[in-house]
Amino acid sequence: DSGVTQTPKHLITATGQRVTLRCSPRSGDLSVYWYQQSLDQGLQFLIQYYNGEERAKGNILERFSAQQFPDLHSELNLSSLELGDSALYFCASSVDRTNEKLFFGSGTQLSVL
Amino acid sequence: SQQGEEDPQALSIQEGENATMNCSYKTSINNLQWYRQNSGRGLVHLILIRSNEREKHSGRLRVTLDTSKKSSSLLITASRAADTASYFCATDDGSWGKLQFGAGTQVVVTP
Numbered sequence: 001d002s003g004v005t006q007t008p009k010h011l012i013t014a015t016g017q018r019v020t021l022r023c024s025p026r027s028g029d030l031s032v033y034w035y036q037q038s039l040d041q042g043l044q045f046l047i048q049y050y051n052g053e054e055r056a057k058g059n060i061l062e063r064f065s066a067q068q069f070p071d072l073h074s075e076l077n078l079s080s081l082e083l084g085d086s087a088l089y090f091c092a093s094s095v096d097r098t099n100e101k102l103f104f105g106s107g108t109q110l111s112v113l
Numbered sequence: 114s115q116q117g118e119e120d121p122q123a124l125s126i127q128e129g130e131n132a133t134m135n136c137s138y139k140t141s142i143n144n145l146q147w148y149r150q151n152s153g154r155g156l157v158h159l160i161l162i163r164s165n166e167r168e169k170h171s172g173r174l175r176v177t178l179d180t181s182k183k184s185s186s187l188l189i190t191a192s193r194a195a196d197t198a199s200y201f202c203a204t205d206d207g208s209w210g211k212l213q214f215g216a217g218t219q220v221v222v223t224p
Binding site for chain 2: 002004033035042043045047048050055056057058088090092097098099100101102103104105106107109
């Protein structure tokens with residue numbers, strides 16, 4: 001158990017819908033990262049938050065947004081969903097900003113039908 | 114885009130054999146990390162090697178780094194069925210969020 005909690009584990013929805021994925025980092029970790037994993041794109045970095053502030057953006061679509069709350073949990077919002085958004089979404093946390101030793105959650109498997 | 118490229122894409126070995134996989138990258142790094150992913154589960158950090166280090170060991174794992182060739186290798190000695198997983202290298206250039214993962218090597222260890 002990595003200590004990173006992601007909910008829900010599975011999500012099935014229809015095109016055009018909006019979903020929210022939730023992540024609770026390890027106790028004491030200040031950085032939260034979101035990654036998308038798919039067969040064709042591999043593991044893609046989406047966004048990083050550090051102590052409540054957005055610090056880095058990767059290949060995140062404009063239809064996607066995220067935030068980190070004062071208690072350090074984070075949410076990833078995906079809207080106007082398309083078939084191609086079907087993927088495994090991971091949250092990871094680390095103790096500081098150095099990108100060293102990320103702890104990953106078990107992921108949310110999103111299926112857009 | 115992916116910074117690291119693993120080779121081979123897949124590897125099948127028997128228990129007790131050694132497994133070696135390689136990672137090549139393109140730009141300067143602060144450190145390189147290896148992660149393991151069991152089927153459909155979250156990644157688990159295995160080992161980190163800094164740019165000023167050449168070799169590092171952790172249990173049955175040995176990692177080498179050659180910054181002149183921009184490459185790293187991960188050796189798993191005396192493999193076990195439980196080592197069956199995908200292995201990813203990840204390069205860190207020290208910037209915010211810039212931990213880039215390769216496509217992974219899928220390792221199957223048969224009893």
